Structures are given as C-alpha cells and as structure tokens.
Amino acid sequence: MVKLISTKNLLNYSAENGEVYRVSTNASLPSVLRKSEALIISDEQQEIPAGYGLVLSKEPREGCSTLSEDLWHLTDGDVVRVDANRNLIRALYRKNANANFLFVTERCNSFCLMCSQPPRDVDDGHLIEELISAVPLFDPSTMELGITGGEPTLLGDRFIALLRTIKNHLPHTAVHVLTNGRTASHKELVVEIAKLQHPDLMFGIPLYSDIASRHDFVVQAKGAFDETIRGILNLKSYSQKVEIRVVLHKQTYERLPDLARFIARNFQFVDHVALMGLEITGFTRANLDELWIDPLDYQDQLKEAVHILTRAGIRTSIYNLQLCLLPKSLWEFSVKSISDWKNKYYPECSGCSERHGCGGFFESSDLKRSPNIRALTFAKP
Amino acid sequence: MALAKRFKQLDHFSLETTGAYNLLPFNFHKLTAEKYFCANLVGEHLFLTQQELKKLVGGTLPTSSDTYLELKSKHFLYGLDSDAAIDLLALKFRTKHHRIAQFTALHIFVVTLRCDYTCQYCQVSRRMEDEGDFDMSHESAEASLEMLFLSPAKSVKIEFQGGEPLLNFELIKFIVETALAKNISHQKNLEFVVTTNLSMLDEDVLDFCEVHGIYLSTSLDGPKDLHNRNRPKASRNGYETTVAGIRRIQERIGPDKISALMTTTAASIEMPREIIDTYVELKFHSIFLRPLSPYGFAIKTKQAAKYNSERWLEFFKEGLDYIIELNQAGYFLVEQYTRIILRKLLTAENPGYVDLQSPAGIGISVIVYNYDGDVYASDEARMLKEMGDEKFRLGNVHNDTYEQIFSADSLLEGLEETLVESVPMCSECGYQTLCGSDPVYHYATQGDVVGKKPLSFFCNKNMGVITHILNLLQEPKTRKTLESWI
C-alpha cells in the first residue's frame, strides 16, 4: 500500500477537519507516546514500527506513505496537518523556524490594495479547529507565535478559544495577532480578550493614513478608519498591547510624516510602530502600477516619520527594506525580518559588506525591485 | 488610476466631494495680518491666513486643499465620513489633564526665616540671624509630614525654603530621615531639594546630600557686581561664596546635583549676555530667565514698578537669542521657561509646571508648610502674607485636618473662578493651552483672582514669550536647536 504525499502550496486543503501530528524521527518511542506522532522512517529501518499515527518515508516503501521532496526538511518537533484522504500534508508549525504564523482563515472584512493574502469568502472554519488541536503538540519553548489570515477576529469565540489554548499549553510563548482591529470597535470582543489575561499578547494593526478617506481607500472599506481607531482605543482601554503597522507604497508614502505626527499625538501610548516595505505578492501584483515606488524615492518621508515617532518616545522599526535603500541614519531601526525560508539575495548584492545585517529580499522581489540595489563597501573598524 | 477591476478609486471613499464639513472647537491668535496661530482643545496647532480662517469658519474652505487635510488631521474639523476625532479629542483632553489626579506633588517646607543676606527683591521679610522663634519646630515638621503622606501623588518632591534653610540644617536632616522612614509603607518616589545661598555649605551638609541624593538649588543673578548688588551680604563676598559653593558641589557630589536660578532686576535687564556667560563659565546647562515677582521687599524697594513687560521681553528675547547662538556653537544650554512652552506646544504631554497650569497649581500641585505650622496654597501665597494679606493661608497643620485645608474657601475660589477655559479673554485666547492661571499673582497686583488680562504683566509676558518662540520655530536651524531641548 503506497500513497504519494505531496503539498502544492500553503492552502491546499479539503474542507473537512484533517488530522494533526507531531513529526518524529525516533522509531523507538515508547508505545504510549506514538499515537500523536508522524514518524519519518530512515532507509536503514527494516521494519515499520507499529502504533504511530502516521509513518512517512522519503523513498517509496511498502506499508507507509511517501514524503515528497519539498517536505524532506520536516524534522522532530514540527507539527503537520494531514487531510482526511491522506494525500495532502501541510506543515502547521516548524520548531526551528524563526517565525511561526498560524493561518486561521481566508475571510476578511477589508480588501486592501496590497493584500498579500487575498481574501476569499469561504467556510474554512476547520482551519482554526485543526490549529486548536495542533497547539498542544507545539514545543513549549517556542518564543513567539503569530496569528494571521484574512481577519482572525472574524472567528469570534473560536479565535478566543485558540488564544486560550495557546495560553494554557504554551504559557511562555508570546502571541502576535495581525488584525485590522475593526471588530475590536465592539467592546464585547475586547472584554473576552481581556478576560483571558494572556501574559504576552500583542495586536498588530495597520493604519495607512491620518485622513479617513485615504485609509479607507487603501483598505477598500468605507468606515474602516473609524472602526480601526475605535478598536485601538478599546484594546488599550483594556490594557492590551498594540502595534501600529504601515505598509510603505505609493499610496501611503506622501503623508507618512503626517501619519507619524498623528500617531505621536493620538496614540503615543502605542507599544510599537512597524514601517514595512512592500511585498510583491497577492493583490500587489494586480495593482502594481499604483503601488510600486522605489524605496529610494521615499527616504525623506521615511526619515521624517521615524524622527517624529522617536522624538515622541515611540518604539519604531523598519521591516523588509534593504540597507542599501535606507539612509544610514535609519539603519539602527531596520530589523532583519524576512523569514529565513523566504529570503534571498541578488547578484548585485555580491561583495556587500553589510549583508549580515540586511534581511535580503522576498522571493517575490523577482517580479519587481529597486534598480538601485547595490553592494555597499564600508570598511570594518 | 490603473487599479485592478475589483478595486474602487479614492473618491468612492471620500465624502469630501460634497464640500461639507463640521468645525471642532478651536481658538486663534492673530500674529500678523496674514498669519493666525490656531490651536484646538488640546493644543494641536497650525497657521492660517485671514482668508483661510474666514473661509473655514464660513463653511467655504475648499475640501480639495492641503490646508483642509491639515485641519482634518489635526482635529480642527471633521467630515461626514469620519467622527473618530471626537473620541480622540476626549482621550487627548484627559491625557493633558491626567496629572491633576496625582494632586499635590510639590511640598515646600519653610524651615526658617532667618537669613544672612539682604537681597533687594526678597519676597520674605528677613529676620536677622539669631533672632528667636523663626525656625520650624520638630512638632510642626512631623505634623506637616503626616499631611504630606495623605497626598495621593506617587512622586513627591520636598523642597526646603527659607530664609536660608541651611541655618536650620538639623531640622532638614530630621525631615529627610523622618520622611524616608514613613515612606517605607507608602513607597512613593521621594525627591529632596534644598534652596540655599550656599554660605552655610560644609562637609556635613555635603555628606548628607550625597548619601540621600539631595539636590541643591541656588541663586546666581549674574556676574559679580550685579549679583552682589542684587543680593547684598554683610561680608560683601556673596558672589565668591556662591561660585565657590557651586564648584564644590559639582566636584563633590556631581554637576547634576546643583542648579541655579536668576531673578531679573532693573540692573539685570541691561545685561542678558553677561548673565548667561556667568552660567556658561560655571558649566551650567540650564538657565531660567525669570522676571521679578511683585511680592515682599520687591514692592517695598519699588523693584516691581521699575520695568514693564515690554522692557522685560526685550531682555528675554536678547537672552534667548544668545542662548540659541551658544547651542549652535556647540554648548548645550536650555532656557527653562522656553522648554516648558515647547513641551506644551510640540508634545502630547503636560510638563506639570505649577505656575503655568489650569486649574491653577495652588494647593492641587504645590503646598507650603510655613515655619509656624501655617499652610499656604503656594510660595507666592506665603509672600502675600508677609505683606499683610492672609487670603491664601489655608489653615494650620496642628489645628486643621487635610480635608479642611484642601477645601478652604480661598483655595476653591482661586481654582474654580480662574479656569482659563472660562475667564474673559483667556477663554477665547489662541494661547490658552500654552498658558495657565495665577490667581495669587492677580489678586496681589489687581485685587481679584481673575485679573484684567490686558493690564496683567503675567499675560503680557506669556503672550510675548510664546509669540517669540513661535517666530523662532519658523527658522529651520533654530527649530532644530529648540527641538533638542524637549
């Protein structure tokens, strides 16, 4: 009985609840522990041990399922989801990744021009249920988990249940929720979140302009600006940590200093501001003409915005921009942030003295990137 | 715009195309025919021309203009598509005033009236050394500390005043030690400051200050002749003593532990640069260009009448310009009053300076325990009593409870009747959020706590200073210097 296991992209799934397993390479686990494990068997192993939830082999072999080559990096401690028919497998959690994001839904109440995860109005409730059963298998020493979508809070009490599960099974893990904050404009949800008393929970909320209509335009939803602001105020009134995120592109760079001033005056209690370079994926590709701008062309606005925020005592970071495209005075704010499985460098980068401090590029930068990327050559002290 | 098909253009989201908008509360002050300074309820500001202001108020300001966007962003108006501004303004207003809940943070202990100097402008009637009965007793100190710890403030500053406080150093030690002991259960942040002319500075004092992290504050009016003329000492070596004391403290317990204040007299007003140079020579990085206040001996010696607000403003401007020049030449020197105004103007915080707040700082920010156990609403209130008027004496630590003292009629009247948001002219002044009320000053000079602002030196001074700072901020290099002070 040989089955071929493969994965296409992150979203290949069937709409039924799949099974979750933790990956192990240990063929001699005590029997009582085997049920929740997916064993990756080595070629030397003669017999297929019994009792494991799933047995995977790299080479085709009698009595177990075959793992396709793009999944050979799976290792002990990772957690996978296998669909009901057992021909699709997806990694939910990588123990050694520098960032793990839990993808809970494709549904969203906004429709951002540059959305990297274009929304679909589907009933994908099984995604969060799988994650709720998977969390207990995660390593308790995990530093941080992200929760993303779509819009995670649309899942209402199941979203709360996920947070609760994480808090109970991973009490030392920080949680970073990416949300547009709009549902938080209703106090009921925020009260439920606050009741959880999670020890280390932060909400990353995008704000794209100081002017309501401009923000609403970028997120393609009327009234979104007001809802987001009220959501931020509600979260803060219940002592939740809030980060404001701004994606930098043609529709947001011009008023960036005004937005910084707006944040400094209206949200000076915010825990962090993240200024983010554009990822050429999802809707960004469709709207590229109206979104793309060479980061070199908005250095002045970026400098001024960072100056305004830091002068107001607000912790500020820059993500997804390469050091050669940032003025040197902003390097201290740049975070090497692109996930280790996503980043790459280009031929123009060879010989660059600052490579170690630079996050490099997304794969998607193949489609569009600044013509001004170049190797920097600063002498070492 | 070439958006993909499912996406809608900007004007789909903007109701600005109708041209309608609603005003949010704001005040303005005319600087020139072409320039109005406008500030909203929480001090966010911008400049408009007279034309723009008229159009704005008349409802005809074009909503496609950059001015409109700035007004919207800074909460001077809101459109039909968004009213989050209202929630945000309410929150910002609370933030600006949240310090009030801390209540009295500055507690002044007048440990003695005895003094070895005869300063021209002294606001406290001096008793010569060795006259009896002008020292605070242990009992009064204890009772005052009891009252201090009833204040809800988490951070408390205890300031020793006089006369010359070091003439009663024993009591200072007693108060510090007793306060620290009582604080074990209260866990407040305590800070101690001794204001002194430094003539009594010795090793014991320095040791004690070092052990307890006590700050010292002295008076330095300027170069030797000016200082000695303003602040005569029987032995005629006031300046040398002060300078020696300053240097000794800087070396012994650290330069950040000694600060100096100057007071402007008719003689000082001629030499702003020389005064500032004296501060630079002594390596101070902050100076406070203060005017003369109209209390005590200043009245008797006719100092207060000697210069009006215009002359003082010239002095201030020349001094501030010189200070900025020094900064740009590489010497960091902050003018304190300017910094307070800058904080109010450019940040969301409230700097908490008791003489420039509304409701006034009397009682709710500062309280004075006099040597005889009497309690006063502010240091100026005490000086007023020395001139014969007890209006702002709130009670006595031995006879009155905390509640009785803090609900004294004169205190409540002084607070309630002088809110800048309500009194004539202030209620509509563009500088309202940058200014404050001073009921004791106006009572002392005009006979009523509100005062007629066009005749008030307090008002003229503040308006002149603020206008000057606004003008300075227009020049980019100067702006950068001033921003570095915040």
Next chain:
Amino acid sequence: MVIATDKRHLEFEIDEAVYSMECIKKSCYALMAIGNSEISTLTNHQILVKMAILQEVNQSDAEIRQLLFDELLDYSLRESISKQTEGVRNVILANAFSRSRLIG
C-alpha cells in the same frame, strides 16, 4: 460723567447687524490698555463706543481705529466658531470626564 479735556477721545459707530453687542464689549475689554470705553445704543441698530485713550498710548487715531476693528473681526469669527462647536464641545468634554477606563 465728566471727561477731562486734556485726554484724547475717539468715537466709533458700529452697526449691530454686523458686529454683535457681545463682540463689541469683548473688543473694548481687550483694548483696555489702550483706552476706557463707554458703550451705548443709538437708534437703528447703531452702537456708539466712546473711548478715552490712556495718556501713555502712542498709537495714532487711525492705528487705534484699526486695532478696534481687528478685534471686532476676530471676536465675530470666535462667536461663529463657538456657535458651531458648542454641541460637539460638550460631547467631547462629557466623554473626557465620563467614567471611561482609559488610562491616558
């Protein structure tokens, strides 16, 4: 009321339809360092302001007239702002002082 003959006096007639009595009073109050004003009503909506200029004032008659009309314009703008914003101002202040849990 006897007016000393060595003092400077200026008189202004102001149309109440253009500037309200409140504006006129406030403007005169604001200029009390320039002069002391007496305000009276004439017939047909005209207000008469008689200003006794203080001795130490150096400005010319024309300059003083300009000062008064500058104040009148400013106070009439303020009056309009106040009328338009009284409601929302009360909402903001009520909101600010209400028992919200916001920690500023």
